[in-house]
Amino acid sequence: NWKRGPFEMIDELGAEWFASELKKLGRPVPKLVEMVGSGSFYKVENGEQSYFGTDGTYHAVVRADGVLLLKDIKLKSKPVFKTGSAALWDIGDGALCLEFTGKMNALDDQVFAAIDQALKITGPDKQFKALVVYNEGSAFSAGANLGLALFAANIALWPQIEELVAGGQRAYKSLKFAPFPVVSAPSGLALGGGCEILLHSDHIQADAETYCGLVEVGVGFIPGWGGCKEMLLRYQAAEAKASDKLTGGKQLWFSPKNTPMGPLRQAFETIGTAKVAKSAADAKDIGYLRDTDGITMNRNRLLFDAKKKALELVNGYQPPVQREDIRLAGPSGKYALEMAVADLRKTGKASPYDVIVCEALARVLSGGEKADWTTPLKEDDIIKLEREEFMKLARRPETLARIEHMLDTGKPLRN
Template sequence: MAEINKVVVIGAGVMGAGIAAHVANAGLPVALLDIVPSDAKSRSALAEGAIERMLKAEPAPFMSKAAAKLVTPGNIEDHFAVVGDADWIVEAVTERLDVKQALYARIEATRKDGSVVSSNTSTLPLAKLTEGLPPRFAADFLITHFFNPPRYMRLLEVVAGPQTKPAAVDDVVRFADLRLGKSVVRCKDRPGFIANRLGVYWLQAAVVEAFDRGLAVEDVDAIIGKPMGIPKTGVFGLLDLVGLDLMPHVNASLAAALPKDDPFHGYNRPLPVVEKLIATGYTGRKGKGGFYRINREAGKRKEALDLLSGEYRLARKADVAAIADGGRSLNKLITHDSAHGAYAWRVLSATLAYAASLVGDAADDIESIDEAMRLGYNWKFGPFELIDRLGAGWFSDRLKAEGRAVPDALARAVGHGFYRVENGRRQALGQDGLYHDIVRPAGVLLLEDIKLNSQPVLNNGSAALWDIGDGVACFEFTSKMNSLDADVMEMLAKSIRRVKKDFKALVIYNEGSNFSVGANLGLALFAGNIAAWSEIESLVSAGQDTYRAMKYAPFPVVGAPSGMALGGGCEILLHCDAVQAHAETYMGLVEVGVGLVPAWGGCKEMLHRWQANPKLPKGPMPAIAKVFETVSVATVAKSAADAKELLYLRPGDGITMNRNRLLADAKARALAMVENYKPPEPPTFALPGPAARVAMDMAVAGFRRLGKATPYDEVVSGALAEVLSGGDTDILKTLDEDALLELERTSFMRLVRQPGTLARVESMLLTGKPLRN
């Protein structure tokens, strides 16, 4: 197997630039090339401009500024020689066969033996791309279809041709998995591959049916949303996001490539209202609006398009909540005797039947199709998982009753279902009518698989402890949004005692969308409104005691976060011996946003880390200033790499690119720490006291005069400054952890009694946004 160490991306458009950025995120040097523009001052202006735009873009294509330095801009006239040194050459130029093939001829004349060439095409078949090119080129050529944006979308579709060497495919798949963090789905050389073949059909069916029935776009997005396990953007919100002008091109490409009897053609028809939107610049969020728009002339009000008239009106709340049973019952929605119910059934049934018809064509197995839709379109359930939820027999019978064809794959599942659990293993139904174990790639360990064959060691309503083998236990949050409450603290305390007795090490991990959003604010607001101050203080103390017990436990503890790790969720990681973080981890101490200060040891741990940072000047104030600067504005790291720069993560903490490999990596790290393990030494602090507090207060007062801080920001920042300065101490005294924790607790309890804090908590719960009071 050949290693991929140098990459060249040709084509500096949105996709090519994004691919180059993500290769750089993996820590590899990458050259980004494009044509020489006729009127630019720099011959590499297209690649240079792409990098500049990505450094300013949100969401950010780069995980850190350091990654951006690994991308070298160039052009295909002056710098094409870099292709000769590359291990992988990615082509991402315009979707024209003649342009691509001319480029391939140049690449073939320059590239070294064994280098892999791939195209990011989503429309052109591999057989056409390699037509007329030498066998040497075809042997090393494949399609690698990234999804936009490449950093965030986990799906990578890989297509190999009959001449492609298996080793070339394996090299790219291994690199994409381990280094780029992709879930790779191997597809057949069919139009649209898997995700876009099914996804575009689904979107087109949903849009055409909505126009035909004259439904409201808000209702459609509510129907094609939570009840079906699809993101809240639904259909029209999604099209606004990706761009309405993309629809005609993708549809035309599929229509030209698909056989005449494909069901897609039944829904592929022009929609004059959409054509008018595109022609007038209403191309979605990147344009003047789309199916939704913000009318700034009317006071920034949100408006929605009326599908019948083609005119905008005031957007309203969808009125299908009762039909959908709050999103809990898909069956109730699709069987409801109403226009909404009929629409839901028609779109869902057409999509699921089409998915079943693709088995043996777009892919040989149902798992690939499910994975492609889960990761390519962010569906919670793949189409075959949805059929199982409905019941394969029920679904088949209803199709028959309506005189519609039942695909062979669906007929095979009647009476059984597409998936089952047998002997603790999840199995999928194959084309042979037999069930086959779903085999994870080597190095993948998932808690969902462990749960199929075991019971928790300990559990309550908010957390559980699992045995993940080899003497390692896993502590999992199970509360809503993995928020932290008294039950979590109680279970963590019990788990520490149990691990000490029966295990070698502990991993803190879960498979939720977010590691933890922090303390349960709803409970805090309720307690505050009834003045249950002793209950709140008891929870603060329990958190401090439990996190400290974990930190000094006689076994290694490794945190393994992914997604948001905020407030108390960040603080638990600050107390771990080590962290193995998924690359897309967003950590931060955000308590000031709800009028509080970190009180589960967050201030203490961040002070300790910055005081030990050799890059800072000597003395206590530089560290205090850094922590104050970070915490007072609720800074959240935008990646694990960014978290290292903010010291939410230590320099030696690990980063895992592939989400599915996070638990295995964390477990391996914990086991590597077991031999000769010793808990850390408790830190001590020499802090300046009132003098430092005055300096921080003056800085906040200055920000308020400039309009960058609110009156209540001054109150909260003052409490934070008191903690970080050491309260009434002076530089000649040494404070221990107990003293810092007491300062955290005292400041927290003083703030939580304030109406300004309760107002911020309430605002966060109601709107999800901080109140600027």
């Protein structure tokens, strides 16, 4: 069993009951099971976990060096702050941990409230000096709470939906430009909004078995919490780095970093096809993780590694500067992307509603009607476009059909 060892499972069944069932089956009862009797192999006293040894006494559970588990911290402490969907934990040495706690660790306004509280108590001369985003669920986060979105859309609560989108944008932007390091430590699924929070972190320390992706198009949306913007910036930075290596850093007007369509095409393909990384290493190849981000092979060491990195970043930490020089292709780039989608529609590789969703995505990634290569945009300009297109799609019945189908079947609807 990957989640529990044999003695933990016996404890759940009851050691005494387990022994009696073995006897009924005519099987020998292991001596250790006889020794524990009506007790348990593990117990917690005064916040410390102990195990039943072969000598018939209990011994403290000692973790190996480099192993730090949130479940151990929970045994001996209470959350610093808690909402219905998130909690903040003191993990020692001035590090604060943000844990998602909802079903599939879905994200909602309760998570944003916890982020807001983390911002109040973390930073220079405050209680904490760094933030780690981490949990021990099977999924880091499956993204936004779709059930809540469907309910709100069905009764036309458009202001509430727009506030959820705007609230997520504010929360993630606050994390990105916070005066303290933010390290995200995902494991398992990190989809949609769960992937977007990674993109806004100073550093990602990912478990090797991390499957992240911006999958919103599958439910009729585009990324609305800054995912479009961050993927554009990632691809632009990667292209500029490759260009500088090729040109020796010379400022050549015809160099790859001075052409807008490369990063735009990459972001459009990644988001438009809802590309999900098959591992943390694959996430680096796709661009969700940067070359500087880390990978932890043993999940039990993930929180330790993330905390260590967060604390290393504290001394001399300088938050990133908001970009006001983002150059995008504008309408001509949008038309080029739309032509590519139209060709996919003709060959049956894109459904009718795929075309509509991709047109919305193309408008955001190209910078809108007023953008062109000579007119720089701000980060806020792009997330404003995200919010506009997200709300247009939210009002369409095809999007509601996709959400409902996903909730009912767990699979995307190709309408």
